[in-house]
Amino acid sequence: MRRTVIFAGQAGSGVDKTASIFAEMLAAQGLQVFIYRDYSSLIRGGHNFSTVTFGEGSIRSHDRKADALVVFNKDAIDPHRDSLIKGGLMVTSGDYSEEGAVIASGGNNRYLANNSSLGIIAGYFGLDKEKARRVLAERLGPTMGSAGSAFEAGYDMTDGKYSIRGGKRAIVIMDGSEAVARAAIDMGLKAAFYYPMTPATGVFAKLVKMSDERPISVVRTEDEIAAAMATIGAGFSGVRAMTGSSGGGLALMGEAVSLSGMAEVPLVIYAAQRTGPSTGVPTYTAQGDIKFILSLGPGEFPKFVAMPGDAEESYELTAQAFYFADKYRIPSFILSDKHVAESYFSVLGTLRTTVPKKMTVRVKPVKGYQSYKIDESGFSPMAIPGSGNLARATSYEHDAFGATIEDAEAIKKMTDKRIRKSSSLASETADFSPIVTYGKGSKVIVGAGSVKGAILDALEYLPGWKFVQIRHIEPFPTKAFTGSLKSAKEVVIVESNSTGLLASIIREKTGVDIKKKILKYDGRPFAAEEIVISIGKKR
Amino acid sequence: MNISDLTTGERPTWCPGCANFVTLAAIKKALIELHSEGMIDIDKTVIVSDIGCGAKIYDYLNINGFYALHGRVIPTAIGIKVGNPELNVIGFGGDGGTYDEGMSHLVHASRTNPGITMMVANNRVFALTKGQSTSSDSPITNPLSIAAVSGAGFIARGSSTDLDHLSSLMKEAISHKGFSLLEIMQPCIIFRNDGVDIAEKMEMIAKPKEPNFGKNIDRLHTKDGRLPIGIFRKEERPSLEDLMRYDPKG
Numbered sequence: 001m002r003r004t005v006i007f008a009g010q011a012g013s014g015v016d017k018t019a020s021i022f023a024e025m026l027a028a029q030g031l032q033v034f035i036y037r038d039y040s041s042l043i044r045g046g047h048n049f050s051t052v053t054f055g056e057g058s059i060r061s062h063d064r065k066a067d068a069l070v071v072f073n074k075d076a077i078d079p080h081r082d083s084l085i086k087g088g089l090m091v092t093s094g095d096y097s098e099e100g101a102v103i104a105s106g107g108n109n110r111y112l113a114n115n116s117s118l119g120i121i122a123g124y125f126g127l128d129k130e131k132a133r134r135v136l137a138e139r140l141g142p143t144m145g146s147a148g149s150a151f152e153a154g155y156d157m158t159d160g161k162y163s164i165r166g167g168k169r170a171i172v173i174m175d176g177s178e179a180v181a182r183a184a185i186d187m188g189l190k191a192a193f194y195y196p197m198t199p200a201t202g203v204f205a206k207l208v209k210m211s212d213e214r215p216i217s218v219v220r221t222e223d224e225i226a227a228a229m230a231t232i233g234a235g236f237s238g239v240r241a242m243t244g245s246s247g248g249g250l251a252l253m254g255e256a257v258s259l260s261g262m263a264e265v266p267l268v269i270y271a272a273q274r275t276g277p278s279t280g281v282p283t284y285t286a287q288g289d290i291k292f293i294l295s296l297g298p299g300e301f302p303k304f305v306a307m308p309g310d311a312e313e314s315y316e317l318t319a320q321a322f323y324f325a326d327k328y329r330i331p332s333f334i335l336s337d338k339h340v341a342e343s344y345f346s347v348l349g350t351l352r353t354t355v356p357k358k359m360t361v362r363v364k365p366v367k368g369y370q371s372y373k374i375d376e377s378g379f380s381p382m383a384i385p386g387s388g389n390l391a392r393a394t395s396y397e398h399d400a401f402g403a404t405i406e407d408a409e410a411i412k413k414m415t416d417k418r419i420r421k422s423s424s425l426a427s428e429t430a431d432f433s434p435i436v437t438y439g440k441g442s443k444v445i446v447g448a449g450s451v452k453g454a455i456l457d458a459l460e461y462l463p464g465w466k467f468v469q470i471r472h473i474e475p476f477p478t479k480a481f482t483g484s485l486k487s488a489k490e491v492v493i494v495e496s497n498s499t500g501l502l503a504s505i506i507r508e509k510t511g512v513d514i515k516k517k518i519l520k521y522d523g524r525p526f527a528a529e530e531i532v533i534s535i536g537k538k539r
Numbered sequence: 540m541n542i543s544d545l546t547t548g549e550r551p552t553w554c555p556g557c558a559n560f561v562t563l564a565a566i567k568k569a570l571i572e573l574h575s576e577g578m579i580d581i582d583k584t585v586i587v588s589d590i591g592c593g594a595k596i597y598d599y600l601n602i603n604g605f606y607a608l609h610g611r612v613i614p615t616a617i618g619i620k621v622g623n624p625e626l627n628v629i630g631f632g633g634d635g636g637t638y639d640e641g642m643s644h645l646v647h648a649s650r651t652n653p654g655i656t657m658m659v660a661n662n663r664v665f666a667l668t669k670g671q672s673t674s675s676d677s678p679i680t681n682p683l684s685i686a687a688v689s690g691a692g693f694i695a696r697g698s699s700t701d702l703d704h705l706s707s708l709m710k711e712a713i714s715h716k717g718f719s720l721l722e723i724m725q726p727c728i729i730f731r732n733d734g735v736d737i738a739e740k741m742e743m744i745a746k747p748k749e750p751n752f753g754k755n756i757d758r759l760h761t762k763d764g765r766l767p768i769g770i771f772r773k774e775e776r777p778s779l780e781d782l783m784r785y786d787p788k789g
Contacts, residue, residue: 191621191783217621217783222647226614229607233587233618236605237626241618259608385603385619385626386583394597394606395590403549404598404606 001055003164004063005121006080008049009072011042018070018114019050021139023173023344025122025132026054030166033173034453035344036062036525041198041282047076056166059346060310060453064527068124070117072110089124089158091117102157106150115140115147119154126163129155172347176340177202179311179351180270183318185210187357190239191217193227197249198282199338200272204244224249228256228267235266236393238361238384240322244270244334247280247289254297257331261301263393264329264372264382264418268321273337275523284523285338287449287496290505293335294474300415302422304332304429305474309452311345312352317471319353320432327360328379328425335473337496339450339525354432363387370400374413378420426475434477435484439466443490445535446514448473448502450525451494457528462535470502476509485512492516492538494531540574540581542567549598558699558725558734559593562660565702566600566629569709578714579627587616589632591667593660593725596631610640613648616655617779624654624780629713634661634675638682645682645720649689652717653779658709659720660699662727670730684759686720687772693719694756695770699726700738704768711770717778724766737766744769 007019016037023033031054039048051062068089071077074096084090093104093113102120106112115136122132129152136151137144180203184192194204207218221227227243234241245253250271260267273289275281293305304324306317318334325332362369362381365388373380383389392402397414399405405414438456441464447455448470455467468484470477485491493503493514498521503514518534520526545567553559573579581602588597590609597606607615612630620628637645637659648657659682665671674680683694693715697705705723712719724741726734742765744758758767 191618193618217780219617219621219779219783221614222643225611226617226644226647229611229614230618230621233605233615233620234622235618236615237585237619237622239622241622255608256611263605265605384623385585386580386623388582390601391585391603393604395608396606402604402606403547404595 002053002059002063003055003125003162004051004053004066005068005070006049006051006066006083007070007072008047008076008080010044011039011046011048012044013072013110014114015048015050015072018118019052020173020344021136022118022121023052023054024139025127025135026166027171027173027346028131028135029127029164030168030171031056031164032059032166032171032346033344034059034062034346036339037342039283047079049076049080056164058456061457061526061528064529068121070121072114089161091120093117105153111147112150116150116154119151120157122151123155123160124158124162126160169348173344174311174347175202175342175344176308176311176314176336177342178206179314180318180334180336181206181210182351183315183353184242184322185214185216187319187322188240188359189216189242191219191231191234191241193219193221193230193234193241193243195221195224195227195245195249197246199274199341200244200246200249200270202341203270224252225256228253228269232256232260232263232265232267235326236385236391238359238363240326240359242268242270244272246272246274248278250289250293250296258297258299258301259395260331261297261299261303261418262395265393266325266329267331268325268334269331270318270334271336272341273335275521281523283338285450285496285525286521286523287337287451287501288521290335290473290497290501293333294505297331301418302328302330302425303474304328304330304425304472305335306333306472307335307449307470308340309449309469310340311347313471314340315351316353319355323355324425324429326382328421329382330421330425335449337450362389365389371402372398372400372414372417374400374417376420377424378417379424422475429472429475430477430480434470434472435480436469436471437466437484438469441466442488444468444485444488445492445494445531446470446502446506447494451496454526454528454531455494458531458535461528461532465535473505476505478510481506482510482512490516492518492535494518494526496520496525540571542571545570545601547599547601551599552595553592554729556728557592558662558728559596559660561699561702561705562593562723562725563596563599565706566596566709568706569713570602573710573713583625584627584629585619587612587619587628587630589636591633591636591665593631593633610636611644612636613641613644613655613657616657617648617653620653620655621780621783627713628655630655630657632657632659634659634663634682635665635673638675638680639673645686646689648718649686649691649720651779652690652692652776654717656712656715656719656721658712658723660723660725662725662731664727664731666727666730681759683720683722683771687756687759691720692717692772692774692776693770694772695720696722696724696768698724698737698741698768700734700741701768704743708770711773715773716775740764740766741768742766744771746770
């Protein structure tokens with residue numbers, strides 16, 4: 001059974017924190033949780049809310065209807081009044097209330113009122129009091145003080161309508177940003193360069209925090225151009241490095257992406273999509289940049305682009321992005337979006353990757369070393385400065401030693417060598433599950449990235465349907481994809497954009513024309529219910 | 540190590556008589572001397588090049604090198620230095636790349652003090668694209684003073700009309716810990732052939748006792764048409780990579 005609580009209030013009043021502590025309480029009971037965070041581009045005031053959906057089974061997306069609504073100010077009631085189910089619980093605080101609502105203690109003291117609200121909700125759903133209190137103590141630390149008593153008093157304020165009990169499996173609550181940062185660290189990241197832009201900043205904020213205890217350099221540069229160029233510089237020096245941004249910031253990185261392709265120096269870019277062209281809607285989600293990322297940077301050169309659909313995949317695909325970037329000496333993208341970056345997912349077990357963790361570079365002298373050796377595979381390890389080899393990289397067309405050339409035959413030879421890497425890369429990425437199929441059935445839902453959670457939860461209400469998830473957009477897994485559609489009676493694609501960009505890429509790469517599209521482009525992520533209803537209508 | 544070790548087999552495509560030949564000779568001389576004095580290890584030295592005439596030095600200097608993008612020498616060099624602080628990183632740019640396209644990088648490198656050297660061949664013209672004017676063409680522009688107010692720790696100006704002096708400034712700039720900026724006044728013999736003018740206006744400024752070169756910075760603001768040549772500032776402070784956490788030695 002799925003249950004949902006919406007926490008709502010002004011920015012700065014603790015909506016996100018209270019919701020995330022509640023999620024950890026749920027996880028401590030062995031329940032799976034998903035939190036959708038909705039907030040505006042402002043610092044204080046406005047209206048923020050977090051939708052916490054949880055249950056005993058798999059929970060990978062949020063529901064729109066809520067069993068309980070916790071509001072931190074009066075204005076937060078109206079936007080969510082209709083979301084509350086009949087007979088659901090409303091918790092208010094401060095000097096306002098509604099008929100039938102439970103008023104949290106603490107009055108206008110936000111800190112006490114939030115923790116009292118937490119207690120009320122924990123009691124209402126029948127969470128184990130002691131386990132929940134321990135989570136609170138851990139999160140609040142020595143400052144807990146009276147918040148602990150506010151929580152306990154709140155716990156007994158309702159009779160407790162539910163008695164939810166989870167399994168024994170350890171569950172960790174994590175957003176996509178943290179998973180990307182952890183993967184980077186585990187892959188041996190030594191330097192990160194960034195310029196803040198929502199929703200990409202989360203990864204770098206996390207890396208800054210992590211750098212307190214680890215020997216890594218995180219530099220906030222003067223702009224995205226500098227960030228991307230410095231990342232290439234660090235890669236050339238022989239360490240793993242990354243940068244990242246969103247929309248317009250990524251546009252500024254275009255020349256660096258092309259440089260990485262030409263100079264064959266690794267470049268890992270975390271690309272987090274937001275809504276709309278240009279400044280768009282900074283704190284809302286979309287999948288409108290898929291084609292933009294595929295074509296980012298002038299000229300022809302191989303790239304790796306992966307789209308994670310949750311926190312675990314953010315970890316796994318980030319690790320892949322690092323591995324392929326230096327092995328093939330190419331630009332490599334983790335193409336995420338606000339919904340994956342900033343939603344909290346339940347991670348079961350440990351974060352895993354199957355790629356080798358060591359960086360592919362030449363550190364020992366080789367006789368007659370050539371930076372751009374022309375061979376069948378098209379790629380060979382890059383030598384780093386100080387290794388006794390002459391480390392040469394260039395944005396100009398070049399010969400095998402990296403010297404500038406302009407003659408026709410040499411241009412063609414080097415272009416062929418670069419492009420040959422695409423097929424070498426494609427045959428290796430095929431071993432890293434570029435396509436994953438969930439469920440069984442003769443009817444297929446196709447999707448990539450953040451639509452994953454809602455589709456998986458929708459499948460439970462859609463017998464006969466399976467989900468084919470595309471994890472690598474480039475190189476596109478043509479064979480695996482067409483194989484997964486074999487004998488499909490019906491195919492529908494789900495995308496968070498207005499024109500069906502993924503469908504267009506699929507048609508280009510495979511010739512398969514998916515006509516039935518479920519598209520959403522209002523900045524809000526899909527809920528499972530919407531997909532179930534839309535599939536019904538499409539048939 | 541001698542000059543032939545630093546020379547590639549590439550034939551320079553600079554115009555006959557180009558000032559860049561002087562700059563190339565001066566950097567070879569500086570690197571050979573620094574290497575033999577034990578000040579640098581040539582295997583751990585990297586040049587980063589802009590795009591334009593002067594940037595072609597990448598092809599003619601047989602050393603670790605990154606032929607980067609127009610205006611982006613500084614951030615590329617910073618990335619290399621942060622990635623491996625043991626490397627000596629020397630950037631070669633022109634006035635177009637450094638003072639126009641990449642001006643913000645110069646301002647911020649002056650402020651954050653990465654341990655890199657930036658050499659700017661200033662001929663006051665976009666030469667390789669056939670003679671468009673750059674911002675430093677204007678008499679009101681003084682890019683070195685912008686670096687000075689932004690906090691650059693080492694600021695110097697040399698001239699391609701004096702190879703030995705230029706080479707000695709290069710050695711000082713490369714040896715400086717922290718960000719060093721060396722402007723090289725060059726004529727473009729095709730589009731702005733003012734070598735005689737540069738030579739006539741040149742005025743060597745005295746090298747005061749180290750470490751305080753503070754007073755020389757005032758010379759950057761002379762308005763009498765003279766072209767002061769020498770070291771204007773040499774002050775050390777913690778570098779960007781010192782303040783960062785990553786240390787290759789562990």
